[in-house]
Amino acid sequence: MALAPDRLERFARHIVLPEVGGAGQVALADAHVMLVGCGGIGSPALQYLAAAGIGRLTLIDSDVVDISNLQRQTIFAPSEIGKPKAESAAEWVRRFDLGLKVDAVVGRVGIENAARVLSGASLVLDGCDNFATRLAVSDSCVKLGIPLTSAALGRFQGQVANFAGHLPGQPCYRCFVGDAFDADDCDTCAADGVLGAMAGMVGAFAAMQAIRVLLQGHAALGEPQFGKLHVVEGLGPAMRTLTIAKDPGCKGCSGRD
Template sequence: MTPDRLDRFARHIVLPELGGAGQARLVDTHLVLVGVGGIGNPALQYLAGAGIGRLTLIDDDVVEASNLQRQTLFAPADIGRAKVVTAAEWAARFDPALHIVAHQTRIDGGNAATLLAGADVVLDGSDNFATRLAVADACVALGVPLTSAALGRFQGQVANFAGHLPDQSCYRCFVGDAFDAEDCDTCADQGVLGAMVGMVGAFAAMHAIRVLLAGVATLGDPQWGRLHVLDGLAPSLRTMRIAKDPACGACGA
């Protein structure tokens, strides 16, 4: 890294758990972010801040006034603009050295493999089960780790999955086959606290970084198949293990 880049990431490099080798690894990685809404906004800010060299952003939505309460990358002037374009512009201004690719499209079973190919990790912050399962199934097929993050009202869920590994569960092992349809609760129906979105998005960014640094830095193990449930009201954090389903349609035998 050049002297200006060393200075930019100095607070990372001095961490014994990360160091120069860990920072060099982040610079050389490719992360795909599915959804640049509530979870994607704070996640993108910290992923870009971490210096992840290549970021692919996927979203088909546009900015609405109701988004501004929690999606802090956007301003009133962005209402009506594509979220993914606005987010990519922010990332380019924030760090011109990053390689940003934006896809203004809806990811599904037909295009997921193409859009996710070449990723070192996928962070999914989408808002419906059909998209989540399409992404998760593609990750298993491609052999790409998945960081899954979701939230509603005052609860968030974050987990890393590696269903392509023989002894690890995937996202479909967690939710099963009953949620391939798009009819699920949304923030518009249930409501969500803006600060809770930031909490879950930042947690998801940390979890994705944990995957990228596995085997290079001592930031901790990826915690495959452990679902972390954040309760913003209590507040509290509890963890449960998602067992591999032998009959899973994505990763089972």
């Protein structure tokens, strides 16, 4: 695949980076990223995935835009209140870059449909707000052989990690949280509050980590950092990195070695 002249100009600041280059930009244009959740994390992540030239985006969300979202979910406008987030987010992508393919899925990913919905992705970026969906997404990514970027946010702390539980020796998201959270029991922004800039910080970092995986083998952006949990402290500010151990008894990825 060769980039058209207008695409070369649009992504010139990427292409001049030795860590990306022309080959890396072509890899991004060939990629298909599925974004689970178009809210506080998904909104800024989507902005930078689209800006990076990810060729195909599938946006999955069951919620509608609410006035309380506008303080952090920066792709939405007051005129879109009450509209499905996935559809409004897809319209934002179409306005931003006509060269990208985008699909909206208005619905929720669960055990019964995750494998069908996520099939064909180059990478899944999960920024949803409940453990049941996160675990269903992780288990399906392992089965389908798809790398997963997982991002979460609570008050002034964010967590971002890349997972490849389908690869030998690599942990999956279930190795991290265990089996106790197969339910809708996450803390919510409505109950705990969230600073809009903190959501932007974590969402943008999640996009960076997703791009790191997509450029693996095509550019020199560094290793994909599978199994490394980056904890972002907003008040400090600070970041620390933890290594997640593979659980040999994990029901999501055991038997993959």
